[in-house]
Amino acid sequence: MEQKTGAGSRDKVLQAAMAMFGENPGARLSVRAVAARAGVSTGSLRYHFPTQRALQDAVLTGIYDVITPDDRIHDRSAPARDRLIDCLRQVLALAGVGEQARAGWGEIFKTYIEPEPTDENRAAYLAIEREAQRRVEHWLTVLSNEGALAEGDNSRRARFLVTVLNGLSIARALPSEESILATETETLHAAVDYVLDSRS
Amino acid sequence: MEQKTGAGSRDKVLQAAMAMFGENPGARLSVRAVAARAGVSTGSLRYHFPTQRALQDAVLTGIYDVITPDDRIHDRSAPARDRLIDCLRQVLALAGVGEQARAGWGEIFKTYIEPEPTDENRAAYLAIEREAQRRVEHWLTVLSNEGALAEGDNSRRARFLVTVLNGLSIARALPSEESILATETETLHAAVDYVLDSRS
DNA sequence: ACCTGAACACCGTTCAAGT
DNA sequence: ACCTGAACACCGTTCAAGT
Numbered sequence A, B: 001m002e003q004k005t006g007a008g009s010r011d012k013v014l015q016a017a018m019a020m021f022g023e024n025p026g027a028r029l030s031v032r033a034v035a036a037r038a039g040v041s042t043g044s045l046r047y048h049f050p051t052q053r054a055l056q057d058a059v060l061t062g063i064y065d066v067i068t069p070d071d072r073i074h075d076r077s078a079p080a081r082d083r084l085i086d087c088l089r090q091v092l093a094l095a096g097v098g099e100q101a102r103a104g105w106g107e108i109f110k111t112y113i114e115p116e117p118t119d120e121n122r123a124a125y126l127a128i129e130r131e132a133q134r135r136v137e138h139w140l141t142v143l144s145n146e147g148a149l150a151e152g153d154n155s156r157r158a159r160f161l162v163t164v165l166n167g168l169s170i171a172r173a174l175p176s177e178e179s180i181l182a183t184e185t186e187t188l189h190a191a192v193d194y195v196l197d198s199r200s
Numbered sequence C, D: 001a002c003c004t005g006a007a008c009a010c011c012g013t014t015c016a017a018g019t
Helices: A009-023 A031-038 A042-048 A052-066 A080-095 A098-113 A119-145 A154-173 A180-197 B009-023 B031-038 B042-048 B052-067 B080-095 B098-113 B119-145 B154-173 B180-197
Strands: none
Touching: A009 A031, A009 A042, A009 A052, A031 A042, A052 A080, A052 A180, A080 A098, A080 A119, A080 A154, A080 A180, A098 A119, A098 A154, A098 B098, A119 A154, A154 A180, A154 B154, A154 B180, A180 B154, A180 B180, B009 B031, B009 B042, B009 B052, B031 B042, B052 B119, B080 B098, B080 B119, B080 B154, B080 B180, B098 B119, B098 B154, B119 B154, B154 B180
């Protein structure tokens, strides 16, 4: 029947870290702060997450599972900004983190970048791209309809956001300093703020 | 006639910092390391450069004024926006287009994404990344100094712009419809507008 | 196998004290 | 005005020691 007590340290740490990230996505998530919040020692934290980067990756992955898979965009109880960010984060979550992110871009590279592009796989990639574009554009349309987004060229805005998402997702596959979590959040917010404030 | 002896601490610090940056652009440039190399105390360093950020900005400005004195960014006859876009486009130009872009990303992929990252190439990539970041940040500093850019966190802004550049440059390597030129320009303008208008 | 907490080697910033 | 260096409050990581 126990579950609080029985919760492994790994889970406690992850819970704490995700809670802290939820409260302040720009937070630093230091070893000691997370360990304290989780009620474990720094040594234990390090045992489960050998590196600070590993912890941040786990948080990034965990967020995806928590965020509802169906369209958060319609949940009018939350600010438009938050909902759009949520949705974009979901897209980003598909890219994964660490090895998964590297494998994902590996696939894309081997299929669409390395070989001389044939008409066929050109079309295949364009379909994927268009799908992503369409999805983001849909979210913008929803926000437009409820007046949270000024009149404007939504497909242009979507293109902008998709470009930012691509930049962020390749950053996940490349080496990085341990602060990806905070910087990714910052950049995502910046992009969304631009779109929501743009009067063009 | 004296100049070595008479060199003020400020200069000694700046010299040391620039030398260290020159030797290893990926270096951390910590207070103590720079102060030691300059032969002054950390307190003195802080007196002239109240913050670590201030020191790095000074180095950045110094370096690029030496290396590329005729950077387009200094051409005050043109609007800030145009100059910044110009500079960013130059970065993008290095990525090339078509086959060249594909080959470029191929190199990056094979070196930094595909293989399990060793400490060594991790560091190598981070140096490149930091260099790009610093370059963009330098441009922002120049615009800041002439009042074309509101007070704010320039390294954050630079991170945003670099992410957009990455997104745009990978788009150059991937299949795309024939309108890349226009859409790339749109997105680039959007990103720059965001930075120039941001009051945060 | 899991966990502890001290210890290590760093950070950047502040500040009383000197000249 | 300029400079010193100790002190403060942090980092992330390592590791002998416990259970």
